[in-house]
Amino acid sequence: MASTEPVVRVDDLRVTFPTMDGDVQAVNGLSFEVPAGGALGIVGESGSGKSVTSLALMGLHRGSRARISGSIEVVGKDVVSASDKELRRMRGNDIAMVFQDPMQSLHPQYTIGNQLVEAYRIHNPKASKADAVKRAVESLDRVGIPDPAKRINSYPHEFSGGMRQRVVIAMGLMCDPKVLLADEPTTALDVTVQARILDLLDELRRDLNMGLILVSHDLAVVAGSVDEVVVMRHGVAVERGDVRRVLSAPEHPYTQGLLAAVPRVEVSRAQRRAQDRADRIEKEQRDGTVTEPGEFKAFVPPVSGTGDNAGEPLLRVEDVAQRFKVRGGTWGKATDFWAVKGVSFDLHQGETLGIVGESGSGKSTLSRMVMRLLEPTRGRVEFEGRDITHMSERALRPLRRDVQMVFQNPYSSLNPRLTVGDAIGTALRVQGEKDGRKVRRQVQELLERVGLEPNHYNRFPHAFSGGQRQRIAIARALILKPKLIICDEPVSALDVSTQDQVLRLLSELQDDFGLTYIFVAHDLAVVRQVSDRVAVMRAGEVVESGDSDSVYENPQSDYTRQLLTAAPVLDPDEARRLRAERVEKRAKGEAA
């Protein structure tokens, strides 16, 4: 076969979903090609039609109400017009798919061996079971599952998230497909695991000369792995071209905006702050509403000056630790698990402490202890000089107004049956405000401050987008004029452009009200831009801490360095250099 012949050719693809309010055009006139062994990135925010496109490539819209027109050719066969039987023969054989959430995409009740063997035998019915098992072991070995001959009999829940994603990839490789379609394959994974999976996909594509389609919301994720990139918005490809060209000299304003919004790990807190402040002044001058910091008197926390109390920290955490009992073993005997093993820090008013770590590092447990949602097993938590470590729930109540929390998922952290006004105002009522009109006025003023409208007061959360919901959550945290706000992954569920807006809002609020933040996140770039100081956590311990610029520019611990080389970067060449570095380091590690 000539190498010029593309393995995937999509021409004028249109996908329409009929809904109660008329037809929705999810994909509108999309065209692209992927050469054999080539890699294409499809990038877009939620609702851009990128996932609809990937499902269409697999013919997985069959049986739904979607209407598809245009042509999708995979290895010379048209997916749109193929019969169900032909389509089934193509799936897994010509084109295989890797999905977003590895926790959900494997069947929990069958061993991975069973699922891999099935994927092979459905397309090779004459193959013996032993052959299929042998192939499955090879395939698992290929994707880096240790001890594959034994692990083949394990169930999905016996693997970590990253390992499960490897299993899904191994399943995709069972029939030597010409194209591998990966839809957000690393979104649910930690940074270091993400880097490994992306490295693996890149390696497989080169070794097996497979076409790769990498779908992601994150430009930085595709940057180092693809040759060509398609940027989608509202079902339309706004820009398409060589990845280096698109990322260095984007033509379309949307791509430019998207690129500008991606948090970059090399941008420091000071730079970002200066930029945000300049943008704000410019915008307000345009609107004619110049505000001085602290103008919204209603929400200024009742604290004396901000500069002169540097000696007395707002929050002092001393060697706190949290133990959980894990049940299991003979007769349900519990074993101890230390989620946090002795962490200390001071936090002054107006400062932001960033806590970075991967899943299981104890960062959420730590923030719950500071909130006193958990009682530390050991150590001390002092708030404004008062020891709150073992304070009773009743004694804590007045303090609850001073420490508030913003959660990760704005879709599940707002009660769907409460109007926005009630959700925000409840806290005021709980703290003893009885005058309904006063509550309403305060809430509306605050809604305006976080960039929503006063008449949103009576709406329900479902009427808002993710970014708007996070603004509501922030307003809910602000209503009691807290001194400290703990943000637990506040932007990780949001699109890049929305993420940028929320980060700006948090920064403006800090300027206006002298707020203190603890900012917990796994995204290194985001944490750097908002934090004065950073603590890097791993397995319940702080492996490194210090002011954010020195931690990022001159990391002392191996783990921090590992995190930094794993973080996706926008520059394709830099991304490839970091990949080479990682591969080399891993090879050395294996040799040793």
Place this chain on the structure above:
Amino acid sequence: MLNYILRRLGAGLLLLAVVTAVTFCIFYVLPRWAGVTPRGMAAMYVGKAPTPEALDATVARLGLDQPIAVQFFDFVKSLLFGSEYTFGRETVECAAPCLGYSFTTNSPVLPQLLDRLPVTMSLAFGAAVIWVIGGVAVGVLSAVKKGSLFDRLAMGTALVGVSMPVYFTGLLALAFLVHEWNLFPVSRYVPLGEDPVGWFQVMILPWVTLAFLHAAQYARQTRAGMLETLGEDYIRTARAKGLSERRVIFKHALRPTLTPIVTIFGLDLGLVLGGAILTEKVFSLNGVGAYAIDAIIGKDLPVVLGVTLLGAVFIVICNLIVDLLYPIVDPRVRIAK
């Protein structure tokens, strides 16, 4: 794994002990608290209209005037080691798990219960087979053909089935199928061992009647579970592998759907084994349930107590079996190592 089995077995035994204690309280302690004298209690056990002397004799024989702790000890002792009842010169032996002595029928309770057990078991197992197969099959079809005429008809029928009591559907079936149209013979229960065909002919109507009620519930549960499972990511993965729709449904979607149904099944079967009172009564089957009803009406307390304990034993056993099956059905339940 062995550990898990031992733990479940231990838990089952513990549960039985608790049920025994609670049953004892209901039948021995509560009446005493309510102010019933030992003689009054004896009257409940003896039934009919006894003479005062007979009452006193019963009080003495059953130890009803003893402190509660002593009574409980005797109760447990006769459960574990059996006991003897003397009537003048005559002594009646009540062997090991002695559930008590019925003065109405003048015999120990357990043998009578065991006599009637085959009838109840025939009814329970037969009906269970029908309701599981029927309910699940209809549920799966409904889910796969969601919104079709079949789906709507099946779910409509299921709604009717859930809402109609056995004494209504059963009597209807008897009136029309047996008496009006003579489709089924009118005959008494014959044991399976003696006449399999006759057994089947007698049992088919009670089976279907009892199964209808449960099948309706199972069909609705299966349909809901199946629809939820079909929306899971791993079903999309299965389709993306190129599996046929049939394989997707029967291999990948059915198993997770059945997992919660196994739990309900254990409970339902245990309940029915303890006596399907209404069905047995409607079809004049002389099973445990019918026995219990007669005992309640005739104030034959030892029998009521015996049936209660037997029912508890069945529920505990069925739950135990479900617990032991669960790790096989859903490997996530298996304990690590």
